[in-house]
Amino acid sequence: MRHIIAAVATLLAAWAIIYMVNLDKEVNKLDNVAKLIQSTAMEDSKIKVQTHTGATTTTPIQTDTTSEPPKKDEVEEKLKALKEKAGNIAAFETSALYKKNCASCHGNIGEGIIGTKLIGRDKAYILKALHDFKSGKRKNYVMYGLLGNLDEDQLEQLAEEISTFKEKLEKANSTN
Ligand code: HEC
Structure with a gap:
C-alpha cells in the first residue's frame, strides 16, 4: 500500500515539474499562470484525499482526515490513469x-x-x-x-x- 502512495506522489511531482516548465514559458501571461496553479493545487488535494489510507501517520502525502480510505482498486485505477498521463505528456512534440x-x-x-x-x-x-x-x-x-x-x-x-x-x-x- 505504502509504495503505491509513494509512486503516486512521485508521479504527481513529475507531473507538477512538467507543468511548471510549461508555465515558465508563459511568464507574460500571469493570468493563465494563476489559474493553472490554482487548478493543479485543486487536483493535488483531490488526489491526496483519494489516496488516503488512514493507516499511518508517516504517509508521504498529507491527507484530509475526514475522508474515507479508498478501495485498493480505486487507487490502482488512479495510478494507472496517472501513469498514462505522465507517459502521454511527452509522447510527441x-x-x-x-x-x-x-x-x-x-x-x-x-x-x-x-x-x-x-x-x-x-x-x-x-x-x-x-x-x-x-x-x-x-x-x-x-x-x-x-x-x-x-x-x-x-x-x-x-x-x-x-x-x-x-x-x-x-x-x-x-x-x-
Ligand atoms: C486560459 C485557458 C485557455 C487557453 C490558453 C486556450 N483555451 Fe481553448 N478553451 C478553454 C476553455 C475554458 C474552453 C471551453 C470553452 C467552452 O466550451 O465554452 C476552451 C475551448 C476550446 C475549444 C473548443 C473545444 C470543444 O470541445 O468544443 C477549442 C477548439 C480550443 N479551446 C482551442 C484552443 C486553442 C487552439 C488554443 C490556443 C490558441 C486555446 N484553445 C487556448 C481555455 C483555454
Whole structure:
C-alpha cells in the first residue's frame, strides 16, 4: 500500500515539474499562470484525499482526515490513469505556436486541463470553434480574449496541428 502512495506522489511531482516548465514559458501571461496553479493545487488535494489510507501517520502525502480510505482498486485505477498521463505528456512534440498559446490550458498534447480535451477533434470542428470564439458567436471570454492575438493563418495552423494529435499519440503509444 505504502509504495503505491509513494509512486503516486512521485508521479504527481513529475507531473507538477512538467507543468511548471510549461508555465515558465508563459511568464507574460500571469493570468493563465494563476489559474493553472490554482487548478493543479485543486487536483493535488483531490488526489491526496483519494489516496488516503488512514493507516499511518508517516504517509508521504498529507491527507484530509475526514475522508474515507479508498478501495485498493480505486487507487490502482488512479495510478494507472496517472501513469498514462505522465507517459502521454511527452509522447510527441508540438509546435511553438501551440505550446505558447494553448498548452497551458489544453495540455501539452491537448489532453485537457482547464480547457477541454482537444485530442480526437477534427480540423473542421476545431477551426469552426476557433472562429466562433473569436467572433463571439460562441461565448467564452478566455478563448475570446486569447484568439484576438492570433491571425487566420495561425488559427488554421493550430486546427491542422491539433487534428493530428490523436494519430501522433496512438503512434507514440504503439511504438513504446
Ligand atoms: C486560459 C485557458 C485557455 C487557453 C490558453 C486556450 N483555451 Fe481553448 N478553451 C478553454 C476553455 C475554458 C474552453 C471551453 C470553452 C467552452 O466550451 O465554452 C476552451 C475551448 C476550446 C475549444 C473548443 C473545444 C470543444 O470541445 O468544443 C477549442 C477548439 C480550443 N479551446 C482551442 C484552443 C486553442 C487552439 C488554443 C490556443 C490558441 C486555446 N484553445 C487556448 C481555455 C483555454
